[in-house]
Structure formats: structure tokens, C-alpha cells
Amino acid sequence: MQTLVKSVFKYGKGIKLINEAGEEYIDGVSGTFNLSLGYDHPHVVGKLQEQIGNLSHMSSTFTEPYVTEVLDQLLEYAPQGIDSGWMRDITGSTANECAVKIAQKYTGADDVVSVFMSHHGQTQFTTGLSGNAFRRKAFPNASAANHLHVPPPYCYRCHYKLTYPGCGFQCVEAIADHIEYGSSGTAACMIIEPILGNGGNIIPPEGYFRQLRKLCDEHGMLLISDEVQTGIGRTGYMFASELFGMQPDIITLAKGLGGIGIPIAAVLMQSRLNVLEKHEHSFTSGSNLVSLAAAKATMDVVSQPGFLDEVKLKGEILGSLLNELPMKYRCIGDVRGIGLMWGLEIVDEEGAPDVRRANAIIDAAFSDQQLILRGSRYGFGNVVKVRPALIATDDELVEIVERLSSVLAKVG
Ligand SMILES: Cc1ncc(COP(=O)(O)O)c(C=O)c1O
Known part of the structure; x- marks a missing residue:
């Protein structure tokens, strides 16, 4: 310890x-x-002070113009086809829940696929979704039946004891079996971090996401890229999905989006997936103005040429x-x-x-x-x-x- x-x-x-x-x-x-810009970035601090001086919070009934400004900044850099967003979350965990709700509502399917060693959050649902059982101990509701965990793209310790590239992407091939035999027969989505952060900085090999995209299409599953750790410049790209040519349907963001540790999250998606009603996923502090100011100021800095x-x-x-x-x-x-x-x-x-x-x-x-x-x-x-x-x-x-x-x- x-x-x-x-x-x-x-x-x-x-x-x-x-x-x-x-x-x-x-x-x-x-x-x-999460401190993508360190502890005291002057541009972010200045913008926060200004926002707190003006107005710290109002009901999300009135925050849409502020949300739109941040979303416009994010969507300018989002991978092709991602042109819409939702900003009623302040944590990565609930942003991931939002993404899964969207996938389930849109596809009408229940099951959710994720990889061993993944981390998607610590609500009951995302604890179950995450691919490691130790945090589930003592919480029976964190083990939902519709979570399907599959081997990760961890070449250094391959689950199948194979070697890339001769492995034929067994870790992707096997997912079809997991869906057929381990699920209700259909899955709404697969959620994965472009780099498995808490799992040990695991970087999938070249070609993995192409295979995964194909598999998702074949099974009618949406592909959710959990960019809570990798997003907003961490890899040198605004989104790691872009770096890996991942072509996700949905991207979730949190952590680094707040620049100096201000909590804020976002769910970006193709507009066909904008299916949630406001009452289906909103929180009291969602789209808080101080959080939005932090995200906007962070984007100002990270998007500078x-x-x-x-x-x-x-x-x-x-x-x-x-x-x-x-x-x-x-x-x-x-x-x-x-x-x-x-x-x-x-x-x-x-x-x-x-x-x-x-x-x-x-x-x-x-x-x-x-x-x-x-x-x-x-x-x-x-x-x-x-x-x-x-x-x-x-x-x-x-x-x-x-x-x-x-x-x-x-x-x-
Ligand atoms: C990849 C990933 N997704 C989701 C989360 C959950 O985010 P939060 O702690 O803001 O709920 C984390 C937190 O470590 C994370 O690393």
C-alpha cells in the first residue's frame, strides 16, 4: 500500500x-x-475571478448560451461527424453514464461492453462498468448483469499469450463470442479509453481501433471513447480519438477540461444521437457557470496556435x-x-x-x-x-x- x-x-x-x-x-x-494547465494558470484564474464576480450559478434553464460557447470550441476540434454535445455533468462518471443512456435509448439494446482494467468512474453503474472487480466488493448494485467485460489490448501482457501483429487481433475477435454467449444477444455500445489510464497506461496497437470500429458496426453497437483522461491535449492532440483514428460515435470528457481542477464534464456525439430529454440526465450543478468559464478559458489556452x-x-x-x-x-x-x-x-x-x-x-x-x-x-x-x-x-x-x-x- x-x-x-x-x-x-x-x-x-x-x-x-x-x-x-x-x-x-x-x-x-x-x-x-486533471490539472491540465497546472495549479494557477493566469488566464483561467482571471476568467474564473471575472465569472464569480458577475454570476456563479443559475439554473440550467438559462445557461444554454454559455454551454453553446464551450461546445462550439470543443466541436471545432472533435473528430469528423461529432457535431453535438451535452453539458449537464460535472464528473466523468456521470458523463459516461450519460453516454451509455444515449446508446441504450438510441439502439434499444441493453448490454454494455468494456475491457478488463478499464476505469470509467465510481458511481454504482460506472464501478460495474469498469473492468476491475476490486472496487465492486461490498456493493452488489455495482455488478449489473448487462455489463460485459472483455480482454484489453494489452500487448505487453497479452491475455491470449499472443504477439502483435501475428495475433490477428484476438482481443477484438473474441468480443463477438462474448456478445453471443455472454450477453442477451445484443449490445448497445462498447466503451473504451483510447489509452487505458488507470489500468497502466496501456496503449492499443496500431490497427486495434479500426478492428473495433468494424466489430461495433457489425453488431450495431455505438463506440464510446472515454477521453476523461486523454482529452484536451494530454496526448498532444485535442482528442486521442483523433490520434488513433478511432471514429467514435460519442466522446466523454472531464478532468483536464477544467484546466486548473475545476469540475466539469462534457459528452460529445453525432447529432443523430442527441436523443435525451433534459429530465433524463441533469444535475443541480450541471452547466454551472464557473465550471463553464473554466472550460472555456482552458480551451482558449489549449487551442492557441x-x-x-x-x-x-x-x-x-x-x-x-x-x-x-x-x-x-x-x-x-x-x-x-x-x-x-x-x-x-x-x-x-x-x-x-x-x-x-x-x-x-x-x-x-x-x-x-x-x-x-x-x-x-x-x-x-x-x-x-x-x-x-x-x-x-x-x-x-x-x-x-x-x-x-x-x-x-x-x-x-
Ligand atoms: C478514464 C476515466 N473515466 C472516467 C473517470 C471518472 O471521472 P470522475 O472521477 O470525474 O467521475 C476517470 C477518473 O479517474 C477516468 O480516469
């Missing part, structure tokens, strides 16, 4: 947290990957620095990532997941190096994640890897 020594943090500056004693900690994971190109370049720098580590430290079995979304798979001498060592690395990074990292509880728990805010400087990326390297020298 990770046992981070608690420090009372009082301030956030750029990608750093500062405690009462004035000590600075580098946040190598941008909160829980050159911003995403910078993220891509920073991703290359971070990736090449991290890829040097396995040559020095044998406990690193795999380094994988894109943009500013990286994970190091920590293994023992036999190559098996080494959870104890992964947690020891995270603990030592915090206590010895004042570096905040996180692990992958939804996977095997042995992936150390490195995902700084998109505004991290090149020097800060170097500093993160140097501190991590010092930890590995001791713990690895």
Missing part, C-alpha cells in the same frame, strides 16, 4: 505544490491528471528521457506513453508485476525527492505514472526524470 507522508499544501504554482514550510513539491501527475505542437515536442523529450531509464534500472519492464501521458511498468527478476517496488518508488519519490507520482491500481498496480501538466517546461521535465532516476538508484 502506498503510504505518502502527508504534507499540508497551501499554494499551487505552475506544476508545483508548496507546503506550510515553503517547501516545493513537483507534481509529476497533475493532481489526478502551436500549443498542442509544444505538447507533442515535450512528449518526445519526456519519452526519450524515460526510455533511457530501463538501460540503467532492470526493474523497468516497459516504458510506454504518448504526449504527456507516460507509464513505467515495474517488474521483478522474473518479469512479473512488482507492486511492492512500484509503491516503494512512489513513496520514496515523495519523501526523498519531493516528487509526486501515482500508481496504477486498476491494472496490476505495478505501473508508475508520469503525467505532468501540459504547461510543464522542458527544464521541469528533465528535473522530474532526474529525481525519478535518483529514486530508482535507491529503490530500483
Whole structure:
């Protein structure tokens, strides 16, 4: 178990947290990957102060013009065919529930397919939808009968012990069997993260999403891309769906959309899927004006010319620095990532997941190096994640890897 020594943090500056004693900690994971623009981005802070000064909240009966402004910004960058949206959620969990409601209402089918090791949220429904059982313990309602979990595109530890590309995408082929024998016979949708974030930064191989799209079409299922972690520039692309040529019917967003940690979510879709009535999916704080101001200001920054190109370049720098580590430290079995979304798979001498060592690395990074990292509880728990805010400087990326390297020298 990770046992981070608690420090009372009082301030956030750029990608750093500062405690009462004035000590600075580098946040190598941008909160829980939601502080896309760090702790105090001036443009976002300014816009929030302005909005709070004017009007913090009103009923969603009146917020449509504000919602439309944000949706227009998002839809300008959305993959082809995605031209409509819904913004009555403040968390990724309920945004995913919204997407599934849409799919079920539109198709008239019940079942929902997701992959092992996925994470789609922590409401009862999304806990059941997520592909790992440990959070379901003690909650019988989180095990809905219409959730169908299938093997993930995890080539490093292939479920079928096959090797890409000779595997023939067995992990996609097998889904048809799961639907035929494990479901009511029809499925409304498949939901998947373009990169399995909490599952261990698992990146599907080239061609996976083409196969998956084909399978969804053959079975009349909608394809939902859960971009709660990958969306809004995390991979160097506004949407990772675009990077992978995924062609989803629906995209869900949260986390990074709020820029400096302000809660906000969105569901983007093809307009034919805009089938929900307002009373079917609305929350008291949905389309809150402060949240919308944060999303708009975040989009102002991330859509500035050159911003995403910078993220891509920073991703290359971070990736090449991290890829040097396995040559020095044998406990690193795999380094994988894109943009500013990286994970190091920590293994023992036999190559098996080494959870104890992964947690020891995270603990030592915090206590010895004042570096905040996180692990992958939804996977095997042995992936150390490195995902700084998109505004991290090149020097800060170097500093993160140097501190991590010092930890590995001791713990690895
Ligand atoms: C991919 C993914 N989807 C959904 C969620 C749930 O989002 P929230 O915690 O805002 O409900 C998370 C949270 O970690 C996530 O990583």
C-alpha cells in the first residue's frame, strides 16, 4: 500500500505544490491528471475571478448560451461527424453514464461492453462498468448483469499469450463470442479509453481501433471513447480519438477540461444521437457557470496556435528521457506513453508485476525527492505514472526524470 507522508499544501504554482514550510513539491501527475494547465494558470484564474464576480450559478434553464460557447470550441476540434454535445455533468462518471443512456435509448439494446482494467468512474453503474472487480466488493448494485467485460489490448501482457501483429487481433475477435454467449444477444455500445489510464497506461496497437470500429458496426453497437483522461491535449492532440483514428460515435470528457481542477464534464456525439430529454440526465450543478468559464478559458489556452505542437515536442523529450531509464534500472519492464501521458511498468527478476517496488518508488519519490507520482491500481498496480501538466517546461521535465532516476538508484 502506498503510504505518502502527508504534507499540508497551501499554494499551487505552475506544476508545483508548496507546503506550510515553503517547501516545493513537483507534481509529476497533475493532481489526478486533471490539472491540465497546472495549479494557477493566469488566464483561467482571471476568467474564473471575472465569472464569480458577475454570476456563479443559475439554473440550467438559462445557461444554454454559455454551454453553446464551450461546445462550439470543443466541436471545432472533435473528430469528423461529432457535431453535438451535452453539458449537464460535472464528473466523468456521470458523463459516461450519460453516454451509455444515449446508446441504450438510441439502439434499444441493453448490454454494455468494456475491457478488463478499464476505469470509467465510481458511481454504482460506472464501478460495474469498469473492468476491475476490486472496487465492486461490498456493493452488489455495482455488478449489473448487462455489463460485459472483455480482454484489453494489452500487448505487453497479452491475455491470449499472443504477439502483435501475428495475433490477428484476438482481443477484438473474441468480443463477438462474448456478445453471443455472454450477453442477451445484443449490445448497445462498447466503451473504451483510447489509452487505458488507470489500468497502466496501456496503449492499443496500431490497427486495434479500426478492428473495433468494424466489430461495433457489425453488431450495431455505438463506440464510446472515454477521453476523461486523454482529452484536451494530454496526448498532444485535442482528442486521442483523433490520434488513433478511432471514429467514435460519442466522446466523454472531464478532468483536464477544467484546466486548473475545476469540475466539469462534457459528452460529445453525432447529432443523430442527441436523443435525451433534459429530465433524463441533469444535475443541480450541471452547466454551472464557473465550471463553464473554466472550460472555456482552458480551451482558449489549449487551442492557441502551436500549443498542442509544444505538447507533442515535450512528449518526445519526456519519452526519450524515460526510455533511457530501463538501460540503467532492470526493474523497468516497459516504458510506454504518448504526449504527456507516460507509464513505467515495474517488474521483478522474473518479469512479473512488482507492486511492492512500484509503491516503494512512489513513496520514496515523495519523501526523498519531493516528487509526486501515482500508481496504477486498476491494472496490476505495478505501473508508475508520469503525467505532468501540459504547461510543464522542458527544464521541469528533465528535473522530474532526474529525481525519478535518483529514486530508482535507491529503490530500483
Ligand atoms: C478514464 C476515466 N473515466 C472516467 C473517470 C471518472 O471521472 P470522475 O472521477 O470525474 O467521475 C476517470 C477518473 O479517474 C477516468 O480516469
